[in-house]
Amino acid sequence: MSPLTGYKRLFGLTGPTYVLVGFLARLPLAMSQLGVLLLVAGTTGSYGAGGACAGALAIANAVGAPFWGTAADRVGQRSVVLLQSLAGAAAMIVLLVLTHAGVPWGWSAVASAAAGLVMPQVGPMARVRWRPITARSEHQKKLVDIAFSYEGAADEASFVLGPALIGLGVSLASPSFALSAAAVVLAVFGAWFALHPTAVQAHDAHEDTGIHDLTLVTPALILLCASQLVIGAVFGSVQTGTSVLATDAGQPGLTGYFHALLGVGSVVAGLSIAGLPDRFTLPARLRWFAVALLVLAVPLLLVDSLALLAPVLLVLGVSVAPYMITTFTLGERITPPARTGAAMTLLAAATGLGYAVGAAIAGRLADWGGQTPAFAVTVAAGVVAVVVSWGGSRVLARTAERVSA
Structure with missing residues (x-):
């Protein structure tokens, strides 16, 4: 299809x-x-x-x-x-x-x-x-x-x-x-x-499922919450670094528009991953999308103008939605049907908390050294994404296989 x-x-x-x-x-x-x-x-x-x-x-x-x-x-x-x-x-x-x-x-x-x-x-x-x-x-x-x-x-x-x-x-x-x-x-x-x-x-x-298993918080779901915490930190730190650059350029009102570039690439990539083959499993997708997130975040450390920031954000966005979509899809797969609402909102909550943490850390660093230390938080979040997805791959794969069996 x-x-x-x-x-x-x-x-x-x-x-x-x-x-x-x-x-x-x-x-x-x-x-x-x-x-x-x-x-x-x-x-x-x-x-x-x-x-x-x-x-x-x-x-x-x-x-x-x-x-x-x-x-x-x-x-x-x-x-x-x-x-x-x-x-x-x-x-x-x-x-x-x-x-x-x-x-x-x-x-x-x-x-x-x-x-x-x-x-x-x-x-x-x-x-x-x-x-x-x-x-x-x-x-x-x-x-x-x-x-x-x-x-x-x-x-x-x-x-x-x-x-x-x-x-x-x-x-x-x-x-x-x-x-x-x-x-x-x-x-x-x-x-x-x-x-x-x-x-x-x-x-x-x-x-109708008749499922009364109240188990929600499992090691696999904790790993997925950590994944979403990371992506929230990406959002918070990118917005902070972008704000610094826009303010230094005398155009602070452009912050929202530049941050939106991250979403443009993300939307296009998100709609496209529906065509990925089933043999490219969800745990494997999470691993490689995390690698893409890290690799595409590194150029932010070289950005020193809004002109350079625009293409970097557009390309970085290509990794964001696929990473998030994979996390939420895994969350739905590993959770009992009677608890999916709680699982989905828990993942969303982790994203919000990650945003607050990322923005707070990046803001402190930006006060000290400008946009580059703020964007370093984005890169650090990419490193954590790789560690979590690769380190937790077996747990996620075992849990997904057990639920689908």
Whole structure:
């Protein structure tokens, strides 16, 4: 089955409306971090306050994601994601009110954390739905692989488009307008995604399995969480190094656009890996995609201008989505069906924490020596990716074989 045929069959099972809603529903999470940073920085005059509030949102979202994933496994996505969408939108409105009320910015940080804590991880929730959706299809295994390729590419595309939409909203009106738009999108499309019939279909499939094995955290899943922690550190350190270069060039507003180049290459590669042969196993893919991540990150150490940065980020992105897609696909394969929501959100949480860690370390190093030490964190993350994927290869392969047997 060619990738084009596979995507056609896959989307034919749900219709284009579900695919569009599922994509739009994940945009607010991609918009919120930059939106909060610009909103709080603009009202307080402090980028430190803005960064602290944005970090509070990201960390709270990472902490809360596994809880909501477990809740969705137990009672179904419909009620859980609906509650998250409406509560997340309300929390962002509260944040807007607080920032314009003149209260100390610490209250904005609390509101940001509350918004992050309840905001849904739509990408992981969408991944959970594809196996039940394809249950009666021929070549189900291949269709699920194609679905995970699409979801990885969709996540990358959302993190390209989300910040760009915030930038557009700020240019047209203000940070308040941009974040208000994110709240509206979350309330409308998050609720639509929650109420879509596929949510009930996924929960019914879990109930029908009769599986009551509550085992979630295994050595294999810990390895995959470490893999996602690494990719989060890549995102955080690349964004920090890019910000340093853009600021030094007198164009700090270009940071989001240059960071989006990482996502462009990633989206293209993510959609393409659906055509990889089955004999190229998932553990082997993770190993070699990790090597590609390291090799393609090294040129960042030679970058000293935005002109040189653009092609390096575009090429580096080619390794990012395949690495992430492989991690999430392995996570779905090695997890009992009744716990896939928790597993997917746990991997997403590891990515968020990795972003916070990578950005924090790269920021400290950038204060000391500029963009090169910041990009050195990206290269170091690539080294860790290689160590984790090659060192844990046997564990992943044994676990995948045991589950598929």
